[in-house]
Amino acid sequence: MSRFWVEKVTELQPYVPGEQPATGSVVKLNTNEHALSPSDAVMAAISAVQGEQLRRYPDPAASGLCDAIAAVEGLTAACVFPGNGSDEVLAHLWFAFLSGRTVCTLDTTYGFYPVWAKLYGSQLVEVPVLEDFSVDIGALGQSHDAIVLANPNAPTGLALRRADIESLVASNRDRLVIIDEAYYGFGAESAAPLVADYDNLMISRSLSKSHALAGMRVGYALAHPDLIEGLNRVKDSFNSYPLDAVAQAAATAAISDAEWFEQASQAVAQSRAQLTEGLGSLGFQVLPSMANFVFTRHPEVGGEALFAALRQEGVLVRRWSKPRIGDWLRITVGSGEQNERLLTSVAQFLKNQ
Ligand SMILES: Cc1ncc(COP(=O)(O)O)c(C=O)c1O
Incomplete structure (x- = not known):
């Protein structure tokens, strides 16, 4: 103090x-x-980084990484927003879309949500999970501006089906639904195939878990290009170069190694x-x-x-x-x-x- x-x-x-x-x-x-x-391809990509790439500022948009993610997800690069870990992506999306708004989440979920809610002046409504820690989808979203869910949830590990998420997104077309897929890649169904159909859905992902790159700090969001544009406005008001040259090379190699x-x-x-x-x-x-x-x-x-x-x-x-x-x-x-x-x-x- x-x-x-x-x-x-x-x-x-x-x-x-x-x-x-x-x-x-x-x-x-x-x-x-x-x-x-991490994959050998990641280690090779890191070794191949040249001094010249460190002397210069990195690509502010991390375009190569966005292209690689877009190719894997069957989306355009305009639907991808990369960040310095998914915590940064989530912080930016909270600022961009949830500041001062009423946000519905669960009472047992990722402990960072209340921190951002306080930081950005959102009113957080925490719906209790059921006795067995499962989620009553019907109890979410009736009167809030937005819904934030981790899927699979943390710290329970329980996952919602894509069909349940689609019904939530479809029945809340005027509310933003944010699905935090930090634990993507370990068996849960992803909501990513819904991004092309719903402009009120945003997904955030982390390479920390799925690609063994926690030390590299890379995450990304997938959403309609208009939402991504909002994120880029926030990013460029904080730090134009959140992903360094080494992280961009490593993450692109990781995403490309299916x-x-x-x-x-x-x-x-x-x-x-x-x-x-x-x-x-x-x-x-x-x-x-x-x-x-x-x-x-x-x-x-x-x-x-x-x-x-x-x-x-x-x-x-x-x-x-x-x-x-x-x-x-x-x-x-x-x-x-x-x-x-x-x-x-x-x-x-x-x-x-
Ligand atoms: C639910 C959830 N979301 C987001 C994150 C942040 O991940 P990172 O910033 O490493 O991408 C974590 C990390 O533990 C998490 O548990």
Whole structure:
């Protein structure tokens, strides 16, 4: 706190990301990074970056990346907005379309939404998820300016069907529907095929999870060109060059490597099934996840104690001290070896109870 802070900064309630420990010796299953390393094509693209590309400013529009995304999605590049991580994309879209408006979301979802709502003066209406954490689509959107949903949802991992999202978008043609697909690529149906038909739909995606590029910070939005134009106006009022030359090269190579994406997504789904089975055999309830994490609790063990015991063992997972989910842990799907280390630590903890 300094006397130079403006009032708005004093009032900010920033998002707190998961811990990024300096030591490599922990089993890090707390921020949903991909279990595998990025594609070889990505590493080659990074190595091929020339000094001249660093001397000059990068392409402000990241056109090569937009073309690559558009080709994969069957859209035009005018429907793509790239950003410095999907958090930046979401922050810009919040500013562009949700500032000062009434926004409907869920009571159990991504913790950044309330932060942007406060920052940009939106009134956030948080519709409760049902007892089993599923979503009653019919309860959304009756009187709000916009709807924001993460699909799959975080931290539950539960996914909505594309047909449900289409019915929401179709029955709210004068409301913007934003679908945060940060966990795209791990089994959930994407709403991207609807973008060409609905000008009130915007999708945001992240390469952090789907393409193992959390360290590179790349995300993008897909929407009607008029919405994308609004995002570009905001972007060019903050920072004309959000994606550096290395990130553009890496992300373009990642998006273009369909084979890696397919194989890596399958590997995560397999590892998720093993982790789910392992936790199940230790008596845990595990929600059916379509993401690269699972949301789980043990009926006889408090979440806080288990979280602390795992941390003590050097196994990092995520937990929120919130009424409905305080006994639940969100565990990133790791490599087979990481999952085993987690399960061994959990079994040891249960034995000591
Ligand atoms: C639901 C959701 N949306 C968006 C993000 C942001 O992802 P990134 O900024 O790494 O693209 C995350 C990150 O954990 C997330 O869980």
